[in-house]
Amino acid sequence: MRPTPVLPTPSPVSRxxxxxxxxxxxxxxxxxxxxAAPSRAPVQARDAWIRWLPAGLPAGGYVTLHNLSSRPVDxxxxxxxxxxxxxxxxxxxxxxxxxxxxxxxxxxPAGGDFRFKPGAYxxxxxxxxHSVMPGDEVxxxxxxxxxxxxxxxxxxxxxxxxxxxxxMPMPGNRN
Numbered sequence: 001m002r003p004t005p006v007l008p009t010p011s012p013v014s015r016x017x018x019x020x021x022x023x024x025x026x027x028x029x030x031x032x033x034x035x036a037a038p039s040r041a042p043v044q045a046r047d048a049w050i051r052w053l054p055a056g057l058p059a060g061g062y063v064t065l066h067n068l069s070s071r072p073v074d075x076x077x078x079x080x081x082x083x084x085x086x087x088x089x090x091x092x093x094x095x096x097x098x099x100x101x102x103x104x105x106x107x108x109p110a111g112g113d114f115r116f117k118p119g120a121y122x123x124x125x126x127x128x129x130h131s132v133m134p135g136d137e138v139x140x141x142x143x144x145x146x147x148x149x150x151x152x153x154x155x156x157x158x159x160x161x162x163x164x165x166x167x168m169p170m171p172g173n174r175n
Contacts, residue, residue, distance in 0.1 A: 041148035042069040043108060048154040050125060051118070051161075052134050059083075059132070061123030061140060061154055064115045067108040074145040075106045075114075082138045084127035091119050100124065105145070134158045 048063040067073050078086045089100045098119075106121060108114040116122050123140065132138060136156040143149050 039146075039148045041073060041142070041144045041150045043067055043073055043075075043142070043144070043150055045142070045150065045152040048140075048152045050132075050138055050154045050156045051159055052132065052156045053159060056128055059125045059128075059156075060118065061086075061125055062116045062118065063123070063152060063154070064113055065108050065142075066113050067110060070110050072110050073108045073148075075108060075142055076104065076145050077143040078123050078140055079143070080125065080138055080140045082129055082132055083125040084129055085124075086126070086140065087124045088121070089124040090121050132156055134161075 044066045045063050046066070048061070051060045051062070053059055061078075065075070075088065078088065080086050088103045088106055090103050091098055091100050093099075100122075102124075103121070106114060114121075125138075125140075134156050138154045138156060139151055140154050141149050141151045
């Protein structure tokens with residue numbers, strides 16, 4: 001017959017130490033989870049809309065962003081479950097032709113506004129994942145430098161719905 005090993009009895013001090021470590025880990029867990037969660041950008045959005053085009057053609061998204069902070073905030077990207085590809089673009093006139101060029105970021109000035117508008121900066125929405133029609137609302141998540149994000153609901157409008165589109169030529173219109 002083998003002798004049964006005798007395990008040392010924990011002292012009251014080591015029990016308190018283990019209890020303190022357990023309580024500390026339990027209290028720290030929510031703050032670790034919170035730190036890992038994406039933060040909300042110090043930006044407000046207003047007048048968000050998308051110019052709908054038929055047959056799954058690329059659509060333009062427009063919005064005014066207001067920076068609530070005392071430092072510039074860089075918008076570095078966007079995504080939407082309703083479109084397979086979403087990019088930041090800038091329309092520029094080159095050699096008498098309007099071109100849409102992708103941009104890596106857009107700086108929103110401290111305490112100021114940045115306006116995405118027809119014929120200028122816009123959010124290019126390409127390859128809809130389903131039929132998107134005027135009257136729909138499309139969620140677009142704006143991604144900012146530093147990991148912050150903001151989900152904005154864009155209202156889909158007909159191409160001739162106006163909303164400050166100025167003299168930007170529309171497909172099928174003669175301007």
